Amino acid sequence: MTRSQIIEKLSLSEPVSLKNLYAEANAVKTSTIGNKVYLRGLIEFSNICGKNCYYCGIRRENQALKRYELSDEEVLAAVDFAWKNRYGSVVLQSGEQQSARFTSRITRLLHKIKAYTNNELGITLSCGEQAAAIYREWFTAGAHRYLLRIETSNRELFYKLHPNDDKHSFDARLDAIGQLRAEGYQVGTGVMIGLPFQTVEHLADDLLFFQSMNIDMVGMGPYLEHSQTPLYQHRRHLLPPEKRFELSLKMVATLRLLMPDINIAATTALQVLHPEGREMAVLAGANIIMPNMTLPEHRSYYQIYEHKPDINDDATVSKSKLEQYLRDAGITVGYGEWGDSQHFHHER
Ligand code: 5AD
Ligand code: SF4
Numbered sequence: 511m512t513r514s515q516i517i518e519k520l521s522l523s524e525p526v527s528l529k530n531l532y533a534e535a536n537a538v539k540t541s542t543i544g545n546k547v548y549l550r551g552l553i554e555f556s557n558i559c560g561k562n563c564y565y566c567g568i569r570r571e572n573q574a575l576k577r578y579e580l581s582d583e584e585v586l587a588a589v590d591f592a593w594k595n596r597y598g599s600v601v602l603q604s605g606e607q608q609s610a611r612f613t614s615r616i617t618r619l620l621h622k623i624k625a626y627t628n629n630e631l632g633i634t635l636s637c638g639e640q641a642a643a644i645y646r647e648w649f650t651a652g653a654h655r656y657l658l659r660i661e662t663s664n665r666e667l668f669y670k671l672h673p674n675d676d677k678h679s680f681d682a683r684l685d686a687i688g689q690l691r692a693e694g695y696q697v698g699t700g701v702m703i704g705l706p707f708q709t710v711e712h713l714a715d716d717l718l719f720f721q722s723m724n725i726d727m728v729g730m731g732p733y734l735e736h737s738q739t740p741l742y743q744h745r746r747h748l749l750p751p752e753k754r755f756e757l758s759l760k761m762v763a764t765l766r767l768l769m770p771d772i773n774i775a776a777t778t779a780l781q782v783l784h785p786e787g788r789e790m791a792v793l794a795g796a797n798i799i800m801p802n803m804t805l806p807e808h809r810s811y812y813q814i815y816e817h818k819p820d821i822n823d824d825a826t827v828s829k830s831k832l833e834q835y836l837r838d839a840g841i842t843v844g845y846g847e848w849g850d851s852q853h854f855h856h857e858r
Contacts, residue, residue, distance in 0.1 A: 511768055516714040519764045520757065528756070535763035535795030542770040546842045547792055548849025550634060551592030551600040551803040552778075554812040555580040555619075559605025561638070561678065563661075564671050565702070567736040567813045568605055574738055576811050582619060588803040589623050589631065596845040599632030601657070601800060606638030613644045620651035632848035634698075639682060642689045649693050655850075656690045657698040657729060658683070662705065663719035664712045671705065671741065687723065696854040698727030698773070703761055704754035705733045706744035713757070717765050726772055726851035727798070728765060731779030732758045734815035755783040759794045766795030772853040773798050782817050789835045798849065801832060 511519075522528055539545070556579040557568045568575065580588075585602070592600045602619070616637060623633060634655035635648060645656070662668050665680050672678035690697045701716045720728055732754040735745045749757065758780055765774060776796035780787030788799055804812060812818070836843060 511764075513714050513718060516717055516764055516768070517710055519767075520710045520713055520760050522760065523756075528760070531763045532759065532794035535766040536793055538770050539766055539795050539797060543797060543852050545840075546797065546844040546849075547836060548599075548773075548798050548844045548847060549597045550632075550798065550800045550849075551588065551595075551597045552603060552800040553580075553585060553588045553592075553600055554603050554802070554804040554808070555585050556604040556607070557808075557812050558607055560608065561606050562673055563678070564673075564740040565705070565733065565736070567738060567815060568811075569739060572738050575813075578808050578811055580805075580808065582622060584805065585619055586622060586626060588805070589626060592803055593627050593631050597631075597801075598844060598847040598849050599634060599655075600803070601634040601636055603636040603657075604638075608638075608640065613640065613647070617647055617651045620648060620653055624652040630846075632850075639686045642693065645690055645693045645695070649695060653695070655696040655698065655727065657700075657727070658686055658690065659700040659702075659729065660684070660687065660716075660719070662701050662708065662712060663716045667705070667707055667712060670707050687725075696726040696851050698729060698775075699723070699725050700728050700730040700775075700777075702733040702779075703730055703758045704749050706741060706747045708733075713761060717761070717768055720765065720772075721768055724857065725769075726854040726857075727775070728769075728772060729775035729777050729798075730758070730761060730765075731777035732783055734779055734782055734817070736813070736815050751783050755780065755787065758783075759791060762791050762796050763794040769853065771851075771856055773849070773851040775800060778802065778818065779815065782815065786835065788832075789839060792836070792841060793839060799832065 519531060522531060558577045559568050559570055562569045562571055589600055633653045635653045636657040660683055661671060668680045687699055735742050762774055774796045775798040776788035776791035780791050
């Protein structure tokens, strides 16, 4: 697909054309990687973060927030839930900390999780930018997939969303993605959709960026304004929520047409703008859902954006609602499977 063809798809607005785009993407998914959805239990194990991204509610300078870090026992309780319920894998996600205490703790957790589940549970990490040696240590300890969003592939826009300092370097982020590949991970990245200052051309370039980086997995969702962040002041320039939602679905569908064999997540942010947003994304080409396993007492502190769903649900409730919907839509869940990116295996 050319850049202008991508822009054309992202600019569709007629209900019939949208319906056709989603259906086409779903058909490409089904014929390439099948119609299964894989579940990853999401464990937000710490909201402590050394970064100051302008859009994010858990940024370092937000002091209106209690900081927490789960104990090993609490992480293992969430792991136990995911494993017993035959989720094939978990995602360990946190704010970014670069201390030796933090990185060795993750190594220890990886060993514990692998031992606890007889090596059965797949583990994805989402713990930010780290030195290549740390990525290697974690890979050796059992992590095999890593998520690190580029947030936007446009350098200029990147610096409207982040302070321009060595803690928030566009080039360092690009390098980190390359290092993760070199260390052997399946690599996931992603962007936010509907950001202030963002154009449909930027988004088309994001999709082409995923393709040129030969990425294995993508997670992207609508930008959601958070009142305790600097970017909030630009909220008047945002697309209305329903348009941001629609644009996100178009991004998912167009990416599926562009990269038929990768894993694409139906993200939680979609669910904020529509109660069945994740399920709709699955029917528009996504194949991964990450139910939140974080314990209710900690969830309210992991508000990267406001109105994050399921704050008062426990993992069991959100799981059963989700499964019911998927069943009703005729979608199979890949229980007990890691659900690796087929792209990764095709490429290597
Ligand atoms: N709206 C939407 N997504 C956000 N993220 C952080 N803050 C927001 C927000 N306000 C996303 C970023 C980050 C991921 C963990 O959450 O893309 O990489
Ligand atoms: Fe920290 Fe990630 Fe939020 Fe940036 S987006 S402030 S790195 S948790």
